[in-house]
Amino acid sequence: MSGIVKKEEGRTAKRVLLSVAYDGTNYCGWQVQKNGETIESVLNRTLSSLFGTEITVIGASRTDSGVHALGNVAVFDTDARMPAEKIAYALNSRLPEDIRIQRSFEVPSDFHPRKTPCIKTYEYRILNREFELPSERLNSYFFRRKLDVGQMQAACPYFLGEHDFKSFCSIHTQAESTVRTIYSLEAAEQEISGQGRLICIRVTGNGFLYNMVRILAGTLIQVGLGTYAPEDMKTMLEACDRQAAGPTAPAKGLTLIGMRYPELAGQIDDPDHILT
Amino acid sequence: MSGIVKKEEGRTAKRVLLSVAYDGTNYCGWQVQKNGETIESVLNRTLSSLFGTEITVIGASRTDSGVHALGNVAVFDTDARMPAEKIAYALNSRLPEDIRIQRSFEVPSDFHPRKTPCIKTYEYRILNREFELPSERLNSYFFRRKLDVGQMQAACPYFLGEHDFKSFCSIHTQAESTVRTIYSLEAAEQEISGQGRLICIRVTGNGFLYNMVRILAGTLIQVGLGTYAPEDMKTMLEACDRQAAGPTAPAKGLTLIGMRYPELAGQIDDPDHILT
Numbered sequence: 001m002s003g004i005v006k007k008e009e010g011r012t013a014k015r016v017l018l019s020v021a022y023d024g025t026n027y028c029g030w031q032v033q034k035n036g037e038t039i040e041s042v043l044n045r046t047l048s049s050l051f052g053t054e055i056t057v058i059g060a061s062r063t064d065s066g067v068h069a070l071g072n073v074a075v076f077d078t079d080a081r082m083p084a085e086k087i088a089y090a091l092n093s094r095l096p097e098d099i100r101i102q103r104s105f106e107v108p109s110d111f112h113p114r115k116t117p118c119i120k121t122y123e124y125r126i127l128n129r130e131f132e133l134p135s136e137r138l139n140s141y142f143f144r145r146k147l148d149v150g151q152m153q154a155a156c157p158y159f160l161g162e163h164d165f166k167s168f169c170s171i172h173t174q175a176e177s178t179v180r181t182i183y184s185l186e187a188a189e190q191e192i193s194g195q196g197r198l199i200c201i202r203v204t205g206n207g208f209l210y211n212m213v214r215i216l217a218g219t220l221i222q223v224g225l226g227t228y229a230p231e232d233m234k235t236m237l238e239a240c241d242r243q244a245a246g247p248t249a250p251a252k253g254l255t256l257i258g259m260r261y262p263e264l265a266g267q268i269d270d271p272d273h274i275l276t
Numbered sequence: 277m278s279g280i281v282k283k284e285e286g287r288t289a290k291r292v293l294l295s296v297a298y299d300g301t302n303y304c305g306w307q308v309q310k311n312g313e314t315i316e317s318v319l320n321r322t323l324s325s326l327f328g329t330e331i332t333v334i335g336a337s338r339t340d341s342g343v344h345a346l347g348n349v350a351v352f353d354t355d356a357r358m359p360a361e362k363i364a365y366a367l368n369s370r371l372p373e374d375i376r377i378q379r380s381f382e383v384p385s386d387f388h389p390r391k392t393p394c395i396k397t398y399e400y401r402i403l404n405r406e407f408e409l410p411s412e413r414l415n416s417y418f419f420r421r422k423l424d425v426g427q428m429q430a431a432c433p434y435f436l437g438e439h440d441f442k443s444f445c446s447i448h449t450q451a452e453s454t455v456r457t458i459y460s461l462e463a464a465e466q467e468i469s470g471q472g473r474l475i476c477i478r479v480t481g482n483g484f485l486y487n488m489v490r491i492l493a494g495t496l497i498q499v500g501l502g503t504y505a506p507e508d509m510k511t512m513l514e515a516c517d518r519q520a521a522g523p524t525a526p527a528k529g530l531t532l533i534g535m536r537y538p539e540l541a542g543q544i545d546d547p548d549h550i551l552t
Binding site: 021022023068070071088092097098099100101102103123131132133134135137138139193195255257258 | 364
């Protein structure tokens with residue numbers, strides 16, 4: 001339904017932030033595409049229908065086709081009366097079941113999710129066992145050959161801190177600088193209902209290059225196989241050459257866990273620390 | 277492909293056991309139905325195609341429509357040369373992605389999965405938080421109102437041991453006796469990637485009546501809400517009346533974790549203790 005929302009006297013626009021979770025399986029990524037359904041296009045359509053006026057969101061992370069999220073961030077402006085906190089509920093009753101808003105907040109009107117410093121956390125999940133598990137098929141990468149998690153963990157510290165991650169960046173990047181800072185990187189096992197085992201690679205940083213986490217994961221998998229030694233990570237980084245690092249692991253194993261914006265602390269009501 | 281398998285001299289039939297995992301979302305349960313696809317019909321069709329002769333499996337647990345499994349059990353007889361351990365691989369390359377064999381074993385030719393004493397373990401998963409998570413939508417029950425897990429856990433011991441579970445049995449049962457023994461019952465929280473929280477109810481017993489685990493789960497949910505006190509479980513059991521217990525929780529939250537057959541110990545090669 002479209003229409004012109006009358007601006008009543010005293011009615012002001014507000015900027016609303018959505019924390020968005022989605023199963024990326026059936027989407028061509030976040031960003032609007034000509035040739036397929038995307039998270040952004042579903043959000044735009046649903047918001048526009050809900051408020052009766054054309055709305056376009058600004059997204060924090062333009063996740064690739066097949067990549068999932070627990071807490072991506074999108075903002076939009078509206079002068080609707082509906083309180084920001086209620087918008088999550090209104091949207092969820094209209095969204096397809098594979099997209100769910102986790103929270104909605106009012107944020108400062110000049111808050112831009114890609115231009116504000118943030119800390120992003122991703123998780124890459126590897127199902128490392130003899131046979132696939134149907135319950136894990138959508139959001140993990142099935143890898144049969146046994147991986148040495150100890151070696152994978154031993155390789156992690158080489159990536160901590162500020163580095164030029166050019167070796168771990170797709171050649172198709174549009175980034176001006178390939179220098180980034182990783183705050184933490186861990187590879188750990190998780191038992192699944194006694195039916196072992198998932199290996200979860202969790203990484204937190206100030207920004208990630210195109211395919212960076214998937215290349216890190218693909219490289220750590222090779223470390224787990226013994227193809228590389230943990231100390232080879234140093235040489236790989238120094239090479240500043242995509243050919244020096246390992247393969248890009250499949251999109252389905254990757255989930256954007258969440259984003260934190262330290263500058264929003266004190267500016268929004270976030271007792272569960274979803275964003276701050 | 278059907279055909280007559282020639283019995284070569286020296287060729288004997290063997291009984292093969294399959295440990296079967298499935299996402300029950302797109303199936304009308306385990307048992308062959310006229311009006312929909314079932315796990316059993318997919319297995320029969322795939323086995324018959326693989327071995328070129330009509331094969332019908334005997335299943336251990338006839339799970340309901342929408343119920344999942346990590347380790348249901350099915351047996352069939354074949355005089356194919358293929359070693360029993362290899363059959364899992366051959367099947368998995370032919371099965372739809374929501375059904376996966378976890379292991380295949382040769383078992384004694386008189387082993388019947390429903391007539392041999394076994395210990396079954398089920399898990400009921402409740403997603404107890406404000407908003408749904410797309411990643412958990414297929415195999416958990418979304419329940420928004422806050423549940424007191426401490427109270428739910430306090431109710432569990434009342435069910436341990438041998439009891440007449442008639443109050444926790446669907447009125448549509450065909451069972452002669454409603455007496456069963458529960459070996460363990462626990463309700464515990466699980467964090468999901470810092471996005472809390474799943475409540476998992478895990479129960480192990482010598483057999484379960486029609487809808488018994490779902491009625492236990494639905495009742496424990498009411499305990500978690502404060503509708504019932506933990507000690508009310510005693511009265512409910514003694515009533516031997518379905519009306520005395522709580523509601524039947526939805527099928528999608530239920531997973532058959534596995535089955536153990538103590539009598540098979542020493543008779544099959546099961547180092548990972550999937551079955552023994």
